[in-house]
Amino acid sequence: MSQGIDLQDSFIQLLVQLGLPTGLAKALWLPLPMTLMLISATVSIFVTVWLERKISAAAQQRIGPEYAGPLGTLQAAADGVKLLFKEDIVPAQADSILFTLGPAIVVIPVFFSLLIVPFGQHMVITDLGIGIFLWIAMSSVTPIGLLMSGYSSNNKYSLLGGLRAAAQSISYEIPLALSVLAIVMMSNSLSTIDIVQQQSGYGILGWNIWRQPVGFLIFWIAALAECERLPFDLPEAEEELVAGYQTEYTGMKFGLFYVGSYVNLVLSALIFAILYLGGWESPISVDWLASILGISDTVPWLQVVTASLGIMMTVLKAYLLVFLAVLLRWTVPRVRIDQLLDLGWKFLLPIALVNLLLTAGLKIAFPFAFGG
Amino acid sequence: MLNFLKQVGDYARESVQAAKYIGQGLSVTFDHMSRRPITVQYPYEKLILSERYRGRIHFEFDKCIACEVCVRVCPINLPVVDWEFDKGTKKKELKHYSIDFGVCIFCGNCVEYCPTNCLSMTEEYELAAYDRHELNYDSVAMGRLPYKVTQDPMVTPLRELAYLPKGVMDPHDLPAGSRRAGKLPQEILAETQPRNGDTDQN
Numbered sequence: 001m002s003q004g005i006d007l008q009d010s011f012i013q014l015l016v017q018l019g020l021p022t023g024l025a026k027a028l029w030l031p032l033p034m035t036l037m038l039i040s041a042t043v044s045i046f047v048t049v050w051l052e053r054k055i056s057a058a059a060q061q062r063i064g065p066e067y068a069g070p071l072g073t074l075q076a077a078a079d080g081v082k083l084l085f086k087e088d089i090v091p092a093q094a095d096s097i098l099f100t101l102g103p104a105i106v107v108i109p110v111f112f113s114l115l116i117v118p119f120g121q122h123m124v125i126t127d128l129g130i131g132i133f134l135w136i137a138m139s140s141v142t143p144i145g146l147l148m149s150g151y152s153s154n155n156k157y158s159l160l161g162g163l164r165a166a167a168q169s170i171s172y173e174i175p176l177a178l179s180v181l182a183i184v185m186m187s188n189s190l191s192t193i194d195i196v197q198q199q200s201g202y203g204i205l206g207w208n209i210w211r212q213p214v215g216f217l218i219f220w221i222a223a224l225a226e227c228e229r230l231p232f233d234l235p236e237a238e239e240e241l242v243a244g245y246q247t248e249y250t251g252m253k254f255g256l257f258y259v260g261s262y263v264n265l266v267l268s269a270l271i272f273a274i275l276y277l278g279g280w281e282s283p284i285s286v287d288w289l290a291s292i293l294g295i296s297d298t299v300p301w302l303q304v305v306t307a308s309l310g311i312m313m314t315v316l317k318a319y320l321l322v323f324l325a326v327l328l329r330w331t332v333p334r335v336r337i338d339q340l341l342d343l344g345w346k347f348l349l350p351i352a353l354v355n356l357l358l359t360a361g362l363k364i365a366f367p368f369a370f371g372g
Numbered sequence: 373m374l375n376f377l378k379q380v381g382d383y384a385r386e387s388v389q390a391a392k393y394i395g396q397g398l399s400v401t402f403d404h405m406s407r408r409p410i411t412v413q414y415p416y417e418k419l420i421l422s423e424r425y426r427g428r429i430h431f432e433f434d435k436c437i438a439c440e441v442c443v444r445v446c447p448i449n450l451p452v453v454d455w456e457f458d459k460g461t462k463k464k465e466l467k468h469y470s471i472d473f474g475v476c477i478f479c480g481n482c483v484e485y486c487p488t489n490c491l492s493m494t495e496e497y498e499l500a501a502y503d504r505h506e507l508n509y510d511s512v513a514m515g516r517l518p519y520k521v522t523q524d525p526m527v528t529p530l531r532e533l534a535y536l537p538k539g540v541m542d543p544h545d546l547p548a549g550s551r552r553a554g555k556l557p558q559e560i561l562a563e564t565q566p567r568n569g570d571t572d573q574n
Contacts, residue, residue: 055405057409058404058405059401059404059405060404061404061407061408061409061410061411062409062411063409063411063413327398327401327402328398330401331394331397331398331400331401332394332397347387
């Protein structure tokens with residue numbers, strides 16, 4: 001297995017050679033990947049909003065945004081600017097502190113979870129030991145923010161929306177965690193890097209999707225529910241609840257919910273790509289191709305190619321999943337709240353448990369294929 | 373035990389069926405993505421309206437005999453006919469005529485019953501105004517004809533579905549001179565006309 005590019009090491013070495021102490025060089029490195037990640041997450045919102053609107057339009061035989069920028073690419077920016085300039089209203093009877101805090105608590109954990117998303121062997125902000133567990137923990141913070149903003153709005157629709165969001169997140173977190181656990185069991189590590197490593201080497205055949213077909217479906221359903229996307233958008237079901245917990249919000253606070261939900265969608269798609277679709281691995285293994293062509297994997301240009309291909313692959317897989325989510329949005333009708341809870345507790349949970357047991361059994365029986 | 377197994381089997385079958393239906397639905401949505409948009413890009417493209425379209429009413433002042441049939445057949449007695457009896461000619465003289473299109477429901481009864489055909493329906497449907505009183509059209513305003521979509525250089529006229537050639541679904545880029553499916557009204561009329569002439573001779 002090749003080591004690939006290690007930008008951090010090269011950067012620190014360069015600074016040390018320039019005469020800086022190692023500690024300072026490391027401190028100088030720290031903000032770089034974080035800023036980059038923040039910027040790319042923000043850009044991903046624009047891309048996702050544009051994709052969502054264009055794909056929705058195509059599915060309904062419309063054109064979609066067309067006049068704001070080339071092909072309507074600046075539509076999301078126009079919407080964002082509009083939201084920025086709107087008056088920021090706090091309802092008279094609302095709890096203003098919690099009302100303001102709510103959207104922030106929804107958005108921050110989503111951005112925080114991007115810490116563990118790897119785009120290559122060394123292209124991750126931090127390779128935490130608890131890795132994927134951080135994402136699960138962080139995603140359970142979000143419903144607190146939703147409930148907070150719903151309750152503090154002092155509006156029955158907001159409260160109902162917040163309660164629904166909390167109920168939904170809690171019931172779908174368990175199957176989600178169980179399906180992730182099956183993956184973790186196979187790769188013997190919580191670290192996202194190790195999870196991708198374990199899938200590498202055989203191209204598309206090595207991906208976890210073949211070893212975890214059931215877990216893959218459970219994860220996708222649960223992830224859609226966690227992102228509150230259709231068919232699970234009950235917390236903001238406009239026909240019943242006006243806009244759920246967003247009802248009383250205006251301006252950028254309202255915009256923050258959208259920022260949170262779109263980044264969450266991209267994040268879920270990225271995590272999905274990492275867990276089941278081999279992360280940065282190409283469908284045809286680059287290492288294998290290089291060894292056939294007789295190119296050493298320490299050649300610099302090959303490393304650059306591998307690294308950029310890895311980033312492209314991760315993003316491509318994630319956006320394929322976003323596309324699938326948008327397509328599902330216009331295919332499946334919204335489920336009722338009792339059906340939603342039935343699906344979570346009576347269908348996904350038992351199946352996820354059986355899947356976990358089955359994975360454990362297969363791991364003992366076929367240790368070579370299921371990561372013994 | 374058997375009963376339980378049967379339940380499990382039924383449940384599994386239903387789940388698979390549900391998954392199958394979702395898959396079918398997805399393929400339908402996916403198929404729609406490759407079709408051309410059916411929307412009309414309104415200010416730039418407009419539909420050529422059907423000849424039976426009931427738009428804003430046109431009024432010819434000189435033809436009107438102030439009989440007030442239009443008022444009587446109107447569901448809400450909307451047209452306002454202001455006339456005076458001229459003793460010299462022993463005829464009603466029309467002074468003002470107006471219809472409030474903010475209230476009119478465009479049912480076309482007045483047009484249908486007008487004895488002198490001084491009322492007719494145009495294809496004008498762009499009646500937006502800043503003030504609802506602007507929609508109260510007097511005889512001068514009602515005497516104006518709307519601009520034809522086919523003659524407007526700013527607008528791409530599009531044919532409605534029923535006016536497209538047979539089997540064509542897309543009104544864009546039709547070859548010049550392409551005809552709609554079926555016979556035109558005037559052709560049907562031309563076919564029936566000689567026969568009428570025969571009966572007249574007999």
